[in-house]
Amino acid sequence: MTTITLVQGDITRQSADAIVNAANSSLLGGGGVDGAIHRRGGPAILEACRTLRASRYGKGLPTGRAVATTAGDLDACWVIHTVGPVFSSTEDRSELLASCYRESLRVADELGARTVAFPAISTGVYRWPMADAARIALETARTIPTAVEEIRFVLFGRDAYDVFAGRLG
Numbered sequence: 001m002t003t004i005t006l007v008q009g010d011i012t013r014q015s016a017d018a019i020v021n022a023a024n025s026s027l028l029g030g031g032g033v034d035g036a037i038h039r040r041g042g043p044a045i046l047e048a049c050r051t052l053r054a055s056r057y058g059k060g061l062p063t064g065r066a067v068a069t070t071a072g073d074l075d076a077c078w079v080i081h082t083v084g085p086v087f088s089s090t091e092d093r094s095e096l097l098a099s100c101y102r103e104s105l106r107v108a109d110e111l112g113a114r115t116v117a118f119p120a121i122s123t124g125v126y127r128w129p130m131a132d133a134a135r136i137a138l139e140t141a142r143t144i145p146t147a148v149e150e151i152r153f154v155l156f157g158r159d160a161y162d163v164f165a166g167r168l169g
C-alpha cells in the first residue's frame with residue numbers, strides 16, 4: 001500500500017530514504033533542485049556522480065532514466081538522479097516524464113527505500129507546465145506497482161503545491 005503525500009518546501013530539508021534529483025544527463029550538477037541538492041549534500045554526491053560517469057554513463061544518463069548515489073550530508077540514504085525531458089509544444093514527451101517517476105521508483109525498490117521524496121521534475125528550467133506535470137506525476141505514482149510506502153512530492157512554493165493538491169483530490 002503506497003501513500004502519496006504533498007509537502008510545500010525545500011526538498012533538501014526533507015528526511016526520506018531517498019531524495020530524487022531533477023538532474024541533467026551530465027550528472028555534474030546545475031541550477032534549481034540539482035544545484036540545491038549538491039550544495040546542501042556536499043561534495044560526496046558530485047564525486048559519486050563523477051564515478052558513475054566514468055564507469056557506466058560516459059555518454060551521460062539518458063532522459064527518463066534514473067541512477068542512485070550517496071546522499072552525502074542530506075538527511076537521506078540515497079539521492080536518485082533522474083533526467084527529465086525538456087518540454088516541447090510540438091512533440092509529446094509525456095512518456096519520458098512518466099518514465100522518470102517509474103525508473104526512480106524502480107531504483108528505489110532495488111535499494112529497499114520505503115520513503116521517496118520527489119520534486120516536480122521538468123517544471124523549472126525544462127519549462128513543463130505545472131498542471132500537466134502534476135497530472136503525469138500523480139498518475140504514475142498512483143498506478144505503479146512498488147514497495148515504496150510513501151511517495152512524497154515536495155513542491156517549491158504555494159502555486160506548485162496548490163496545483164498538485166487540486167489534482168490529488
Ligand code: AR6
Nearest residue numbers: 010011022024030031032033034036122123124125126156
Ligand atoms: N526543493 C524543491 N523543489 C525545488 C527546489 C528545492 N530546493 N528548487 C527548485 N525546485 P528545476 P528541471 C522546483 O529547474 O525543470 C537544472 O539545472 C522548481 O521550482 O530544478 O527538471 C538541472 O541540472 C521546479 O518546480 O528542474 C537541469 O539542467 C522544479 O523544482 C535542469 O535544471 C524543477 O525545477 C532540469 O530542469
